[in-house]
Amino acid sequence: MMRRLRKITPFQVALVTSFTALAAFMSLPIIFILNHAFKPQNELFLFPPRFLVQNPTLRNLESLLLHASNATVPFTRYLFNSMIVVVLTLVCVILVSTMAGYVLAKNKFHFKQLVLSLITLSLMFAPETVGIPRYLIISGLGINNTYFGHILPALASPVAVFMLIGFISQIPGEVLEAAKIDGASQVGIFTRIVLPLSMPAVATISIFTFQGVWGDVETSTLFMQEETMRTMAFYVNSLLSGLQNSVAGQNMAAAAALLIFVPNLIIFLLFQRKVLETMVHSGIK
Amino acid sequence: MGSITFNHVYKHYKGEARPAVNDFHLSIEEGEFLVLVGPSGCGKSTTLRMLAGLEEISEGDLYIDEKYVNYLSPKDRDIAMVFQNYALYPNLSVYENIALGLKLRKTAKHDIELRVNRVAKILEISHLLERKPNQLSGGQKQRVALGRAIAREPQVFLMDEPLSNLDAKLRAQTRAEIIKLQSELKRTTVYVTHDQVEAMTMGTRIVVMKDGVIQQVAPPRALYEQPANLFVAGFIGSPQMNFIQGSVTREDGYFYFVNKRLKLPVPEHHYPNFNRDRNGISFIMGVRPEHVFLKADTGTEEEGWIRCEVEMTEITGADSYVYVRLGEQTVIVRTDPDRFYRKDDKLLVSFSMNKVHFFDEQSGDSVALRGDAK
Numbered sequence: 001m002m003r004r005l006r007k008i009t010p011f012q013v014a015l016v017t018s019f020t021a022l023a024a025f026m027s028l029p030i031i032f033i034l035n036h037a038f039k040p041q042n043e044l045f046l047f048p049p050r051f052l053v054q055n056p057t058l059r060n061l062e063s064l065l066l067h068a069s070n071a072t073v074p075f076t077r078y079l080f081n082s083m084i085v086v087v088l089t090l091v092c093v094i095l096v097s098t099m100a101g102y103v104l105a106k107n108k109f110h111f112k113q114l115v116l117s118l119i120t121l122s123l124m125f126a127p128e129t130v131g132i133p134r135y136l137i138i139s140g141l142g143i144n145n146t147y148f149g150h151i152l153p154a155l156a157s158p159v160a161v162f163m164l165i166g167f168i169s170q171i172p173g174e175v176l177e178a179a180k181i182d183g184a185s186q187v188g189i190f191t192r193i194v195l196p197l198s199m200p201a202v203a204t205i206s207i208f209t210f211q212g213v214w215g216d217v218e219t220s221t222l223f224m225q226e227e228t229m230r231t232m233a234f235y236v237n238s239l240l241s242g243l244q245n246s247v248a249g250q251n252m253a254a255a256a257a258l259l260i261f262v263p264n265l266i267i268f269l270l271f272q273r274k275v276l277e278t279m280v281h282s283g284i285k
Numbered sequence: 286m287g288s289i290t291f292n293h294v295y296k297h298y299k300g301e302a303r304p305a306v307n308d309f310h311l312s313i314e315e316g317e318f319l320v321l322v323g324p325s326g327c328g329k330s331t332t333l334r335m336l337a338g339l340e341e342i343s344e345g346d347l348y349i350d351e352k353y354v355n356y357l358s359p360k361d362r363d364i365a366m367v368f369q370n371y372a373l374y375p376n377l378s379v380y381e382n383i384a385l386g387l388k389l390r391k392t393a394k395h396d397i398e399l400r401v402n403r404v405a406k407i408l409e410i411s412h413l414l415e416r417k418p419n420q421l422s423g424g425q426k427q428r429v430a431l432g433r434a435i436a437r438e439p440q441v442f443l444m445d446e447p448l449s450n451l452d453a454k455l456r457a458q459t460r461a462e463i464i465k466l467q468s469e470l471k472r473t474t475v476y477v478t479h480d481q482v483e484a485m486t487m488g489t490r491i492v493v494m495k496d497g498v499i500q501q502v503a504p505p506r507a508l509y510e511q512p513a514n515l516f517v518a519g520f521i522g523s524p525q526m527n528f529i530q531g532s533v534t535r536e537d538g539y540f541y542f543v544n545k546r547l548k549l550p551v552p553e554h555h556y557p558n559f560n561r562d563r564n565g566i567s568f569i570m571g572v573r574p575e576h577v578f579l580k581a582d583t584g585t586e587e588e589g590w591i592r593c594e595v596e597m598t599e600i601t602g603a604d605s606y607v608y609v610r611l612g613e614q615t616v617i618v619r620t621d622p623d624r625f626y627r628k629d630d631k632l633l634v635s636f637s638m639n640k641v642h643f644f645d646e647q648s649g650d651s652v653a654l655r656g657d658a659k
Contacts (some may be wrong), residue, residue, distance in 0.1 A: 174372035176337050182386035182433070183360035192385070196376040 030265070037061070038260035044250050060255035065114045066238075067252055073227045075235070082214065082232035085150040089213045093157050094202055099248065102194050106176060127255025132224065138223045150231070154213055167201035168194060203274030210267045210282040224253040236260050286350060287440040287473035289313040289336065294345035296331050296497075304343070305331045307497040316471045318464075320488030322478055323520070329477045330445055336475060337366050339442050360389075365434035366443040369450060371426040373418040375509060379405075379429050380414040387438045391404070404432045407466075426457045431463070441469070442474040448483065481521050486507070493517050511642075515649040518571045518642060524599075524606055527616045529570045529576065530646065533559050542570055542643070546612040547591060552638050559651040565647040568629035574606060574619040576637040579626075583633075590633040595626045599615060609634055 031051070036044070038056040068075030104116060105108075134153050143149045171194065179189045195202075220234035236256045243249030289312070296306040306328040312345060313319050313422050335338040336347065338359035341395040354362055365386070373382050380401055387397045395559040408428045418426060427447060434442055447458045447463070464487055467474050480482055484491050485505045489586035492509070493500040493516070501513040510520035518526045533551060540551035540559050549570075551559065582592060593609040593616070600606075605622040608615050616634065626632065643652045 056619035171371060172370060174368040174370055175374060177359075178339075178366065178372040178433075179374070179385070180339070180439075181337060181359045181364065181366050184385075193374055193376065209530065253544060 016285055026063045033257055033261050039251075039254065041251055042119035044254065046235075046248070058204060060251040064252040064255040068235075075231075078230065078232040078235040081147075081150075082146055085219075085231055086213050088147065088208060089151045089154045090206055090209055092155055093160060093209045094149060094206065096155055097157055097164050098168075098195055098198055099190065100161045101168050101198070102190055104161070105165045105168040106171075106173070106194075111228060119158045119161055122156070123162075123227075129219070131218070144223050145226045145229050147229075149229075150213075150219045153219055153223075154209065154216075157205070157209065160209065162282065163205060164198060164201050167198055171197055200274045203271035207268055207271050207275065211264055214263055233260065246267055287315045287518075288348075288350055289441065289473065290346075290348040290351075291332075291336075292346040292348070294332075294335065295337060296328070296418050297343040299301065305497050306335070309499060311492065311499065311502060313473060313475065315473055316465050318476065318487060318489045318614070319492060320476045320478060320484040320491045322481060322484035322488075322491055323350070323494035323500075325479055326350045326496075327494040328330070329479075329492075329494050331497075332494075333443055333445055333475060333477045334367075335434070336441075337364060338362050344653070362441075363439050364441045364443055365437050365439040366445065367427075367430050367447045369425075369446040371418070371430045371450075371585045373426055373429055373433075373582060377417075378414065379416050379418070379421070379425045379451075380411065382418070382429055383432045385434045386392070387431065387530050390437070400438075401432075404436045407435070408432050408462075408468070423451055424459065427451060427459060431466070435466070438472065441653065442472055444474065444476045446478055447476075448469075448478075449480075463487065481523065485521065493520060495520075511651070511653065512571070513651055515569065515644045518644070518651075520523050523573055523644065524617050526571045526573050528570070528644075529614055529616070530567065530651060531570060532567055534551045535559075535644070548637060549589070549636060551643075552641075554639075555643060568652070569644045569646050571642040571644060572616075572636050572640065576640040577616060577618040578635050578637070579607060579618050579620055579624075579632050587633065589636045593632055593634045595628055595630040595632060597628060598626055 028051075035051065035053040037060055038058070039053045040055055040057045040059060043050060043054055056142040065075065104112065138149050138152065139142060141148075141152075173272045175193060176189055179193050183194065184192060215233050216231075217234045224230050224234075236259065237250075240253050241257055243253050291309045291311045294306060294309040295304050297304045307334055309328075321332060321651075323329050324605075331340060335342050335348075338354070338357060342355050349362055349364070370509055376384065377385065383401045383404060384397050385430075387400060392400075401414070402411070405414055408431060410425065410428050410432060413421060413425060413429070417641065420430070421429065427450075430447070444463075451459060460483060476487060478485075478487075485508075488505060490502060490504055492502045495516050500654050501508060501517045501631065503511070505585050508517065508521055512521065515528070519528070529540050529544070529547070532543055534543055540556060542549045542551055580590070593611045596608040596615060598605055598607050600622055603622065604619050605624070607618045607620050607626050609618060610616075611634065618634065620626075644650065645652060
């Protein structure tokens with residue numbers, strides 16, 4: 001018998017339509033940012049405002065770069081700092097969280113329950129409440145004005161650890177035991193089996209860690225007194241707040257918003273398939 | 286190479302009064318195919334895991350090849366294990382799955398390739414080497430798991446219910462292959478199963494366990510023909526052995542097994558077991574379905590034949606099993622499938638008394654073994 005297309009029910013039509021509408025609505029800010037960055041000055045102040053750009057121009061980006069090159073610290077320095085910090089933080093967070101996740105999910109040891117409760121407890125604190133202790137720790141360690149000062153506060157990520165504990169505990173114990181019998185050490189089991197199998201979860205934590213670190217201004221504001229150690233997010237942020245009441249600066253603000261947004265989008269697009277896997281495959285079979 | 290000795294091994298779990306494995310004391314010879322069998326929770330898997338080094342031994346000593354291994358990590362025991370759920374590494378290809386153990390032992394690369402290919406050929410999985418485990422069927426996965434164990438050429442193979450996840454046909458086929466493989470490789474194999482058919486067909490020696498305690502250790506035939514106690518008698522054999530309650534009395538130098546409905550002569554070879562003061566003590570007579578016979582009721586009294594009624598009939602193909610009522614007792618009888626009996630048919634039943642077993646009702650032990658021991 002020939003295979004026929006499944007019949008489409010009205011319910012499916014309604015479902016697809018409503019989800020498409022929802023997705024379109026959710027993408028409005030993205031479309032707006034993209035368009036806004038290329039609007040000429042007169043369109044930026046148009047009333048009623050227009051959503052889409054009429055005469056796209058690169059003037060905004062140009063004037064942003066012009067403004068940046070006039071600053072005491074070159075724009076590229078901020079960019080470089082941001083990249084270094086983001087990459088190092090990502091690597092460190094992934095390493096620390098996966099290791100912690102493996103140990104907590106698959107090994108028995110004393111005070112394990114205590115450690116788990118402490119991690120839960122740490123989820124309860126708003127970032128603002130730990131600002132002062134963080135400052136004391138950073139200055140106590142003497143790592144102000146170093147990259148470590150950027151990385152250390154982001155290193156302990158209870159959300160990431162939680163996600164990995166959940167993910168790793170779904171790896172069947174027998175697989176790890178088989179590796180043990182095959183002659184793998186704990187490190188071998190971790191690098192050869194656990195880490196590759198946790199990739200979907202690692203992708204997920206990469207996205208939110210990236211977003212957090214890329215957009216973070218706290219470490220630059222509080223722990224970095226030297227302008228040369230501050231990040232791009234800080235630069236854009238101070239630029240924007242400096243331009244709040246300036247009519248002429250709105251074009252730069254629009255371009256800066258795009259610059260800060262684009263890397264987030266790229267990272268998400270890179271990892272999204274893995275993230276979906278995390279959600280779809282709640283178990284490893 | 287490959288002998289194993291358990292010296293009074295115990296496993297206690299925290300918060301449990303009864304040990305999971307209780308005084309496991311056994312020597313396994315080199316090249317032997319030993320099967321641990323018992324109902325779930327009897328401690329067979331725990332025993333295997335202690336042997337593998339995945340569980341700590343609470344008490345007692347374990348020797349592999351006369352080497353004390355209680356505190357040796359699994360990788361240093363020179364063993365390989367096959368798990369029920371295959372436990373293949375999902376992120377590695379079939380080739381890498383088989384090769385990993387060798388790679389970790391720093392085997393030369395060309396040697397690894399040689400061994401993997403040889404093993405793949407034996408198990409007929411050469412065409413699957415590039416695939417990932419999730420692209421394999423259950424049977425293929427189990428072959429890869431076997432291959433992973435074989436490739437390392439360990440002294441001892443451990444198998445934890447490796448066939449339980451396969452369908453019936455594949456199970457029989459893989460069972461035959463494992464038997465063949467073991468006889469070719471001549472490696473000591475310890476095999477855990479809850480399936481008595483698997484135990485009987487595969488093992489050169491079988492250990493029956495219950496509640497952490499060894500019930501009997503014997504080759505398959507001996508286990509079937511001389512069960513040490515009621516548990517073993519009931520566990521081995523399908524359908525189950527019939528158990529009939531009664532007592533043994535002595536009349537004019539002859540022994541009889543009697544209850545309300547029966548009076549059966551005890552065969553002479555059992556006499557020494559009853560010679561002591563056991564008059565009137567309760568016993569259980571065990572008789573396998575193939576040692577019970579049926580015939581039509583002719584209305585006349587015959588020596589050794591007892592009246593009964595048919596309860597139901599089970600036809601398995603080669604045999605049929607007739608359930609007959611004997612007073613309050615139901616007795617299963619194996620018969621020719623050509624004969625057909627209807628419910629409530631009146632028949633005569635007789636027991637092949639040379640083949641029956643007697644068990645002490647209180648301890649459950651076979652009187653034959655107890656007689657020998659004393």
